[in-house]
Amino acid sequence: MGSPVRRLLRARLRTVLIVSGAAVAVLAAGAFALVNGNGTARSAQAAQTAPPAADPLAGRPKADPPRASRGKPRSPEPSPTKSPEKKAAKSDTKVAHLAKPEKKTEKKRTKVISSGSCEASYYWEGQMTASGEPFDPSELTAAHKTLPMGSKVRVTNKNNGRSVVVRINDRGPYAGGRCLDLSRAAMKKVGGTGAGVIPVRYEVLSRG
Template sequence: MGSPVRRLLRARLRTILIVSGAAAAVLTLAAFALVKTDGSAEAARAAQVPPKAAEPRAGEPPADGPRPEPTRAARGGTRSPEPSRKKKTGPPKDRSDVTAGEAPKPKAEKKKKKKRKVLESGSCEASYYWQGQMTASGEPFDPSELTAAHKTLPMGSKVRVTNKNNGRSVTVRINDRGPFVSGRCLDLSRAAMKKVGGTGSGVIPVRYEVLSRG
């Protein structure tokens, strides 16, 4: 058996070794826990960092990166007012002559032709002519005008001539004298005879009516 001093020293040494071992174990566990915590934080930070967009190839347009989501303040923020439209100013239109539901004014009716009175009437035969010559009234004869020759009627008289064969009529102006053939009382221009459809036969039975100038 040793001395009491040696036993005491041995007991303290064992206590120091036990305490040192326990402290070393605690430090080891703390270091392991710290390393694990740092690894988890690094993984979390790596997960939060968005992946870098792949660089575009030659000739390709760059791809759009992720757009930041608008915040609530951006969605509900006040917008700038729209530019005000200037109203055109001008003198007010005079609409006193226009009323709602007003019916359009009817067009002016055409003036009705006044019916001329028949001063004289009768029946005879009528022929026609077309040779260019000077008429008895002093005007050159025009076969394209609606004129006629009569033996006694005043110049400028209007006569309605009706073809008895077909009922067609024409109104002519007397500007010449004739015809000087028995049984005939009128010599029509070619245009007038064409109106009543008698150019084919040359001489037709007609009914004539001398009209007033009113």
């Protein structure tokens, strides 16, 4: 057995250890409670601020039609309207088709039966022609010595290249060197009324 002093010291040491252990236990419990309290509060706050979960069945079509439409025929779907781009394309095609220049048909060159050169004069007095019709100075006619009445002759003024087609309805001229006597209108077409007598090239296009 020890002395009373040693026993007293040991009893005090036990008391200090017990008190110290209890204090440590209390501090540990308080710290644990504090940590758990902060975590719970954060979880609650996160739960409040988190967006609501999407309904997985929200995007699915309903299995049954609405009650009002059961047993009734469906309304026809609207026919698709033509887009303005297609209309514009059609109109552009139409415009392009209209804009294409049409091919000009080549005029058939009139066959020349005979041709030659001489001098031509003109007359304008009103009289009866050899064909029996009254002479009209405003018509494109001419007199020739031998061509059948009604023959068509193209007459070209050699001085300027202007031409006119005349119909033979009279006889003449009888002056030397001249083979045609044009009406005043025909001579005006080839620009020879100022000269009175002009050098011409004639082409017989038809006889009678």
